[in-house]
Amino acid sequence: MKKFFWLLPLFVLMAAALPAQNDAIIRFFNQYMEDERFTVVSVSPKMFSLVSKISTDDEDWEKFREVVGDLTGLRVLTSDSIDNGVALYKEALSKVPAGEYSELLTVRDGQENVRIWTKDNGNIINELLVLVGSPDEFVLLSLTGKIDLDKISYLSKDLDIKGAEHLNKVKKEKD
Amino acid sequence: MKTYLLSFILCLLGLNLSAQDYGLYWKYKDYDGAIAFSVPRWAIHAGSWFAEEKTERKLIRKVRKARVLVFEEQDSPVTKRDVEKFSRKARKRHLESMLSVREKQTRVEVWAKERRNKLRKIVILVREPETFALVSLRTKLSIDEIGALLKELPKEFKDKNKDGNSEERLLPPSVRSVIRI
Numbered sequence: 001m002k003k004f005f006w007l008l009p010l011f012v013l014m015a016a017a018l019p020a021q022n023d024a025i026i027r028f029f030n031q032y033m034e035d036e037r038f039t040v041v042s043v044s045p046k047m048f049s050l051v052s053k054i055s056t057d058d059e060d061w062e063k064f065r066e067v068v069g070d071l072t073g074l075r076v077l078t079s080d081s082i083d084n085g086v087a088l089y090k091e092a093l094s095k096v097p098a099g100e101y102s103e104l105l106t107v108r109d110g111q112e113n114v115r116i117w118t119k120d121n122g123n124i125i126n127e128l129l130v131l132v133g134s135p136d137e138f139v140l141l142s143l144t145g146k147i148d149l150d151k152i153s154y155l156s157k158d159l160d161i162k163g164a165e166h167l168n169k170v171k172k173e174k175d
Numbered sequence: 176m177k178t179y180l181l182s183f184i185l186c187l188l189g190l191n192l193s194a195q196d197y198g199l200y201w202k203y204k205d206y207d208g209a210i211a212f213s214v215p216r217w218a219i220h221a222g223s224w225f226a227e228e229k230t231e232r233k234l235i236r237k238v239r240k241a242r243v244l245v246f247e248e249q250d251s252p253v254t255k256r257d258v259e260k261f262s263r264k265a266r267k268r269h270l271e272s273m274l275s276v277r278e279k280q281t282r283v284e285v286w287a288k289e290r291r292n293k294l295r296k297i298v299i300l301v302r303e304p305e306t307f308a309l310v311s312l313r314t315k316l317s318i319d320e321i322g323a324l325l326k327e328l329p330k331e332f333k334d335k336n337k338d339g340n341s342e343e344r345l346l347p348p349s350v351r352s353v354i355r356i
Binding site for chain 2: 033036039040041042043044046047050053054055056057058061
């Protein structure tokens with residue numbers, strides 16, 4: 001009984017520490033949410049669930065629906081007219097908990113840096129995090145849900161959201 | 176007894192009316208510079224005849240009531256606190272946030288209520304320092320109907336854009352423009 005008594009606060013601390021890791025990204029989003037240099041887009045789980053219920057006999061729509069059906073949220077923080085994109089990229093990079101996310105791809109093309117991470121639970125990818133930084137551009141995109149990497153690039157052309165085009169890189173990396 | 180019953184019903188009606196837009200419309204509709212109007216179902220139905228395309232007509236007819244509140248080219252009296260209060264009330268009444276976009280000083284929020292596979296209510300809020308717009312639509316649009324409309328919309332959209340941009344777009348222009356803002 002005594003042992004259990006000592007273990008209890010330990011479990012409580014562990015439980016508190018687990019979400020705290022992901023909080024770093026959420027805090028980063030919140031920090032710049034009201035900053036007018038950035039565009040912020042947030043799509044709720046309900047929107048994804050509603051779209052996934054809409055069925056048509058259009059093949060393209062059905063493909064889109066299939067991808068979207070397993071998603072639970074999308075948050076994008078983007079700016080294409082800033083002067084410290086690389087500094088912001090480095091700041092965000094330092095906040096990504098390395099132990100929690102596994103790096104899927106890193107691209108450095110001239111002054112543009114792109115990194116994509118995934119967070120998985122066994123065989124299922126729960127989150128895709130895209131970070132892009134160049135002198136005048138910054139993108140932080142977080143996509144949550146049950147993510148199929150083969151299909152996710154499909155969203156890059158159908159989601160008309162700045163920064164979503166970087167999802168296309170996931171497919172290229174897989175190929 | 177009749178008077179009591181009548182006043183009770185009137186009270187309930189009053190509550191229901193003010194509940195539809197979670198206070199915002201009723202608080203500001205009489206303010207200076209406010210463009211506020213409510214469109215009943217029969218007027219919406221009559222107005223649908225002016226829609227050029229069949230799909231548009233069908234979509235318009237699914238709206239049971241529309242309420243619009245706009246403040247244009249002046250400092251909007253609607254405060255951040257009002258919008259927060261709106262959000263709280265809306266959530267209590269099962270309206271869910273679908274999408275929110277902020278670009279510079281423009282904020283767009285889309286809320287919707289879905290029950291038994293039907294979209295019962297759609298509320299769109301657009302806020303800028305000098306402009307505020309609230310569009311509240313009471314609808315009875317089923318998921319199947321949205322599917323049928325979507326099936327028709329891209330076809331018309333593609334036909335319209337045959338000469339111009341050949342890029343195929345799955346989302347209807349209205350949804351895309353909200354996302355694009």
